[in-house]
Amino acid sequence: MxxxxxxxxxxxxxxxxxxxxxxxxxxxxxxxxxxxxxxxxxxxxxxxxxxxxxxxxxxxxxxxxxxxxxxxRFYHKKLTSIRELFVGEKIQIVAEEAPGYYSTDLVIPLHQYSLKPISRGYYFCDITDEQLFFEKIKHILGNDQKEPDDFIKNMLKETPQIRNYAKAPSGLIVDIGILKFEPIVIVKRIVEGKEVTSMVFRTEVLN
Structure with missing residues (x-):
């Protein structure tokens, strides 16, 4: 370890x-x-x-x-790519495999998940099946990336349980049934001794 x-x-x-x-x-x-x-x-x-x-x-x-x-220093917060965050290592992508820009919104239904409130309407949404989720989003990885706001930047800095993080691609919408949200960043964090991949989003619906 x-x-x-x-x-x-x-x-x-x-x-x-x-x-x-x-x-x-x-x-x-x-x-x-x-x-x-x-x-x-x-x-x-x-x-x-x-x-x-x-x-x-x-x-x-x-x-x-x-x-x-x-x-x-408990974890040097590392900004990385979505691919590296899910796959766990850097991969050389040839031109034919490189993702392009996805011009319309991609809505991904998520049936197995876990929500945890952070503060001020921000939430963690844990991804249960990481491999399946990555397969669904990998063709939009060429999209522009979301920019985290000041609250998320401070959370990433001040939360030692967060290991690495990646900016979410624009156009990604996650549907969990009770609501739809657009992830801002995706993080690797430690929860009760286990590594978990979580999306961070903001909503007023659950407040």
């Missing part, structure tokens, strides 16, 4: 601990488990105990966090 991935998974679990959850589920990575145990000890420590013990725990936790931070 890469250091960046460990850091993001650690943060996801730490968020649960800070939220007061006693059962955060199984932790498969031994190093992450040790870090979380130390964090739990720090958070639940009785501050009436000896000050030397408290300071020792504090220094150990900060040292571990500093090491992860120095290695990766």
């Amino acid at each position: 890469k250091v960046e991935e460990k850091a993001s998974i650690y943060l996801a679990y730490l968020d649960k601990i800070l939220a007061g959850e006693d059962d955060i589920g199984p932790v498969k990575d031994v190093e992450i488990e040790k870090l979380l145990l130390m964090a739990k000890t720090m958070i639940s420590a009785d501050f009436s105990v000896d000050s030397k013990v408290r300071e020792s725990l504090r220094k150990k936790l900060l040292a571990q966090l500093k090491e992860i931070n120095k290695s990766s």
